[in-house]
Amino acid sequence: MTRMRPAAVVGDGVDAIDTPALVIDLDAMERNLAAMAAFAREHRVALRPHAKLHKSAAIARLQIAAGAVGVCVQKLSEAEVLADAGIADIYISNEVIAEPKLARLAALAGRIHLAVAVDSALGIDRLAAALKAAGSMADVFVEIDVGQGRCGVAPTAAGALAHQVVSHGLRFAGLQAYHGGAQHLRTAAEREAAIHHVVSLVRAAQAGITASGLRCPLVTGAGTGSFVFEAASGVYGELQAGSYLFMDRDYADNEPTPHAPHFEHALFVKSQVVSRGPSHAVVDAGHKSHAIDSGLPGVWQRELVFGNGGDEHGILRPRPDAGRAALPQLGETIWLVPGHCDPTVNLHDHYIGLRGGLANGVVEAVWPVDARGGVR
Amino acid sequence: MTRMRPAAVVGDGVDAIDTPALVIDLDAMERNLAAMAAFAREHRVALRPHAKLHKSAAIARLQIAAGAVGVCVQKLSEAEVLADAGIADIYISNEVIAEPKLARLAALAGRIHLAVAVDSALGIDRLAAALKAAGSMADVFVEIDVGQGRCGVAPTAAGALAHQVVSHGLRFAGLQAYHGGAQHLRTAAEREAAIHHVVSLVRAAQAGITASGLRCPLVTGAGTGSFVFEAASGVYGELQAGSYLFMDRDYADNEPTPHAPHFEHALFVKSQVVSRGPSHAVVDAGHKSHAIDSGLPGVWQRELVFGNGGDEHGILRPRPDAGRAALPQLGETIWLVPGHCDPTVNLHDHYIGLRGGLANGVVEAVWPVDARGGVR
Numbered sequence: 146m147t148r149m150r151p152a153a154v155v156g157d158g159v160d161a162i163d164t165p166a167l168v169i170d171l172d173a174m175e176r177n178l179a180a181m182a183a184f185a186r187e188h189r190v191a192l193r194p195h196a197k198l199h200k201s202a203a204i205a206r207l208q209i210a211a212g213a214v215g216v217c218v219q220k221l222s223e224a225e226v227l228a229d230a231g232i233a234d235i236y237i238s239n240e241v242i243a244e245p246k247l248a249r250l251a252a253l254a255g256r257i258h259l260a261v262a263v264d265s266a267l268g269i270d271r272l273a274a275a276l277k278a279a280g281s282m283a284d285v286f287v288e289i290d291v292g293q294g295r296c297g298v299a300p301t302a303a304g305a306l307a308h309q310v311v312s313h314g315l316r317f318a319g320l321q322a323y324h325g326g327a328q329h330l331r332t333a334a335e336r337e338a339a340i341h342h343v344v345s346l347v348r349a350a351q352a353g354i355t356a357s358g359l360r361c362p363l364v365t366g367a368g369t370g371s372f373v374f375e376a377a378s379g380v381y382g383e384l385q386a387g388s389y390l391f392m393d394r395d396y397a398d399n400e401p402t403p404h405a406p407h408f409e410h411a412l413f414v415k416s417q418v419v420s421r422g423p424s425h426a427v428v429d430a431g432h433k434s435h436a437i438d439s440g441l442p443g444v445w446q447r448e449l450v451f452g453n454g455g456d457e458h459g460i461l462r463p464r465p466d467a468g469r470a471a472l473p474q475l476g477e478t479i480w481l482v483p484g485h486c487d488p489t490v491n492l493h494d495h496y497i498g499l500r501g502g503l504a505n506g507v508v509e510a511v512w513p514v515d516a517r518g519g520v521r
Numbered sequence: 522m523t524r525m526r527p528a529a530v531v532g533d534g535v536d537a538i539d540t541p542a543l544v545i546d547l548d549a550m551e552r553n554l555a556a557m558a559a560f561a562r563e564h565r566v567a568l569r570p571h572a573k574l575h576k577s578a579a580i581a582r583l584q585i586a587a588g589a590v591g592v593c594v595q596k597l598s599e600a601e602v603l604a605d606a607g608i609a610d611i612y613i614s615n616e617v618i619a620e621p622k623l624a625r626l627a628a629l630a631g632r633i634h635l636a637v638a639v640d641s642a643l644g645i646d647r648l649a650a651a652l653k654a655a656g657s658m659a660d661v662f663v664e665i666d667v668g669q670g671r672c673g674v675a676p677t678a679a680g681a682l683a684h685q686v687v688s689h690g691l692r693f694a695g696l697q698a699y700h701g702g703a704q705h706l707r708t709a710a711e712r713e714a715a716i717h718h719v720v721s722l723v724r725a726a727q728a729g730i731t732a733s734g735l736r737c738p739l740v741t742g743a744g745t746g747s748f749v750f751e752a753a754s755g756v757y758g759e760l761q762a763g764s765y766l767f768m769d770r771d772y773a774d775n776e777p778t779p780h781a782p783h784f785e786h787a788l789f790v791k792s793q794v795v796s797r798g799p800s801h802a803v804v805d806a807g808h809k810s811h812a813i814d815s816g817l818p819g820v821w822q823r824e825l826v827f828g829n830g831g832d833e834h835g836i837l838r839p840r841p842d843a844g845r846a847a848l849p850q851l852g853e854t855i856w857l858v859p860g861h862c863d864p865t866v867n868l869h870d871h872y873i874g875l876r877g878g879l880a881n882g883v884v885e886a887v888w889p890v891d892a893r894g895g896v897r
Contacts, residue, residue: 148524149598149894163621163897197832219833220805222525239833240795240803242852245539264796267851295830296796296803325831419616420640420672427616427672429596432814432864434896438832454671455701456573456814456864457595457615457896475643476618488808488832492867494894517894518525518870520810520833521539 148494148513152415157508159499160478164417165430167493168480171500171509173411174390180406181389182211188376193217193236193365195387198487200516201496202230204390209234215258217385221246222519228257230515236260236365238321238385240268240288240296246521247271251279260284262321264297266309273313284318285310286365289350291343292324300350304357311359319363320354322347323385328370329395329439333402340374347380369396373405393486395439413445413503414481414489416459421475425452426461428479433457435481436488445480445503447471491517524870524889528791533884535875536854540793541806543869544856547876547885549787550766556782557765558587564752569593569612569741571763574863576892577872578606580766585610591634593761597622598895604633606891612636612741614697614761616644616664616672622897623647627655636660638697640674642685649689660694661686662741665726667719668700676726680733687735695739698723699761704746705771705815709778716750723756745772749781769862771815789821789879790857790865792835797851801828802837804855809833811857812864821856821879823847867893 152166162168185192194208196216205216205227215234218224224235239262241250253259254276261283263269269285276283287306290297298306303320310317327339347364354361365383367375369392375381388396391412401407416430433456435442441451442459448467452460461479463471473479480503483489490496494517498510528542538544561568570584572592581592581603591610594600600611615638617626629635630652637659639645645661652659663682666673674682679696686693703715723740730737741759743751745768751757764772767788777783792806802825809832811818817827818835824843828836837855839847849855856879859865866872870893874886 149602149897152897161621164619165896226525242795243540243793245537265851290798294798294801295834295836417619419618422666422670425670430896432812433867436808437814438808438829453814456867458671460671475641491809491832492894492896518868520541520806520868521525521528 151495151497151511153497153508153511155508155511159503159506162415162497162508164415165434166415166497167490167495168413168415168497168499170411170413170503171498172502173409177390177392177408177411178207178211180408181386184376184406185384186212190376190381191383193383193385194390195385196223196227198387198390199490200514200519201512202227202232202515203510203512205232214383220519220521221250222521223516224259225249225253226516226519228253234258238262238323240264242268242271244271244275247275248279250283251275251281254283255279255281260286260318262286262288263306263310264288266306269306269309269313273315276315282316284316286318286321288321289346291322291346292339293326297321300346301353303350304353304359307354307359308357317359319361319365320347320350321366322364323366323368324371325368328368329399331398332400336371336402337374340371340378344378344380351380369408370399373402388486391486393439394443394482394484410445410482412483412486414442414483416479416481418473418475418477418479421472424462424469426473427454428459428461429457430459430481431455431457434492435483436485436492438488439485442481442483445482447473447479449473451481490514493517527871527873527887529873529884529887531884531887535879535882538791538873538884540791541810542791542873543866543871544789544791544873544875546787546789546879547874548878549785553766553768553784553787554583554587556784557762560782561760562588566752566757567759569759569761570766571761572599572603574763574766575866576890576895577888578603578608578891579886579888581608590759596895596897597626598897599892600635601625601629602892602895604629610634614638614699616640618644618647620647620651623651624655626659627651627657630659631655631657636662636694638662638664639682639686640664640672642682645682645685645689649691652691658692661691662694662697664697665722667698667722668715669702673697676722677729679726680729680735683730683735684733693735695737695741696723696726697742698740699742699744700747701744704744705775707774708776712747712778713750716747716754720754720756727756745784746775749778764862767862769815770819770858770860786821786858788859788862790818790859792855792857794849794851794853794855797848800838800845802849803830804835804837805833806835806857807831807833810868811859812861812868814864815861818857818859821858823849823855825849827857866890869893
């Protein structure tokens with residue numbers, strides 16, 4: 146069984162891209178890629194971008210070519226698909242508990258450099274049993290809860306789990322310490338304060354591990370909203386930021402972080418006006434074309450506001466400061482900026498890679514979203 | 522390029538279904554299917570269920586075998602996929618404006634019984650040109666806006682469009698009149714009042730069409746929250762309800778409609794606890810496993826509340842009236858009831874069809890979500 150056919154083929158002009166379609170502005174993406182790679186080099190910190198964003202082997206290869214040490218994923222099925230496509234260094238920054246999944250994980254660890262997070266004694270026991278049965282090895286990060294309130298143990302409990310990892314003969318690789326909520330605090334000062342607290346919790350966990358006689362080789366974490374602070378902390382050796390590549394409406398709503406690279410919007414949903422009323426227009430993109438967990442999409446460079454039109458439509462109205470002349474005509478192209486890129490990408494089977502800008506560009510690449518639907 | 526491998530194979534016990542997975546309780550779904558078919562027979566109204574819900578040829582075949590005259594879809598790409606899989610009577614209850622799409626639509630109309638909605642002179646002209654070029658024919662419904670405020674013309678404008686349809690030699694099939702917002706008004710009285718107003722608008726449109734010398738063969742519309750009222754109106758000849766098949770948390774939150782069939786929850790996301798804190802548990806299903814446009818999922822038959830855990834996680838806490846003993850253990854299965862089925866289904870590549878109930882059932886069917894991603 147195959148997927149939907151792509152919205153365009155290589156060589157098409159921008160107007161020929163069928164709608165709705167997930168479109169990368171390749172020029173903008175490459176500038177983002179280079180800016181983040183330069184930041185990591187300059188700050189002597191490893192970059193392991195989160196591929197949960199893009200789910201694409203082609204993009205992972207671009208990141209690795211630009212200096213990334215590998216990629217993160219959230220789910221085993223993402224790791225399997227990217228490994229099949231040639232990505233050889235993958236960290237599942239999440240817990241895996243089901244024994245059939247752990248058997249698959251152990252098999253995967255036999256053919257690539259694989260790491261995984263743990264936050265429970267049961268999880269470590271099962272992981273160790275699966276790796277032993279497969280005769281393979283994985284790096285193991287102990288996840289600590291640094292304020293997200295989701296997975297991870299209290300910093301004071303990290304040492305005991307690290308010892309358990311080592312007692313099974315597994316490689317204790319360090320600490321997973323990510324605060325998702327901190328990424329979206331609107332002011333730079335709030336984000337800095339949140340990461341300051343994160344760093345104090347990481348230091349406490351490190352101290353417990355060191356005091357018990359183990360080394361803590363690496364602390365890994367951080368996202369696009371906060372990585373400048375983790376990089377400056379002196380405790381993080383690896384940054385997992387992913388969204389910098391595409392950016393989204395929600396990250397752009399943050400106050401910029403001083404001394405952070407500037408990232409541009411590089412991911413869009415191309416849509417078309419399919420209906421036009423006296424005071425609104427309707428485009429052919431709704432919740433099945435873009436995720437709305439971080440709010441509705443923005444409208445790119447038009448005096449328009451996007452309103453909820455359900456699964457398959459968006460309702461455009463003029464901005465309060467604009468008149469009815471701002472309304473687009475039937476058939477016009479409207480470029481949407483997704484509120485949140487990760488789950489938006491996961492709705493689409495392909496990326497259409499555009500070179501030369503949204504107005505007059507040409508399709509240079511059609512990339513599958515390889516791990517689309519990889520939730521297991 | 523292929524899709525994710527399914528979460529189970531036929532014959533697996535329920536415990537072997539990998540998580541997260543989209544699971545149909547086949548017994549409950551078949552009861553829903555039979556109840557709606559009986560309602561339509563009894564009220565002498567045609568049923569054309571909306572396949573935008575399920576996007577599945579296997580399920581469309583079950584609906585047609587139970588008496589449905591065909592199915593609706595929202596997008597041409599859905600129609601193409603379902604036609605390829607053998608569904609021969611499809612109505613695209615939405616506007617198509619792009620000329621390349623209209624050329625595909627016209628080609629499709631050459632091999633199945635196809636209908637489409639229009640709400641503009643430009644749309645009709647382009648549709649007619651495409652059908653003429655292909656030498657094919659389609660049924661054309663004029664969409665009127667009955668309160669949704671999205672697509673459709675004012676009822677008084679329907680006659681002119683109907684005449685334009687006929688002047689091109691196309692088949693004027695009647696009126697598309699659907700009020701999505703009315704489906705989710707919480708009390709039956711509110712829904713009845715909303716549909717009462719819808720019916721008055723439909724009658725006005727019909728009167729204008731008849732006065733100008735045209736017949737209005739059919740009025741089509743209605744959804745799971747309101748179809749009892751459209752069926753009783755005397756003006757609707759065809760019901761498009763789709764969600765009755767699976768139901769979702771949001772529809773179940775409606776006050777029941779008097780004299781409506783009872784529909785059961787038949788669609789679930791199977792999830793697993795992958796992390797456990799002192800006062801919360803974390804399951805492996807987030808926004809990439811279920812849509813949240815109509816709110817977070819419910820937790821099936823547990824004293825638990827689902828909290829937002831981001832793209833890949835859900836955070837479970839005891840209900841206010843339950844104690845910490847309600848928290849599940851690491852590895853436990855948790856069944857989630859999606860807030861909104863349509864965009865939830867669109868996240869998954871396959872349905873796992875379970876026979877014999879969620880506790881001890883056996884996988885009887887693995888069906889592809891054929892038109893997943895069919896947004897164009």
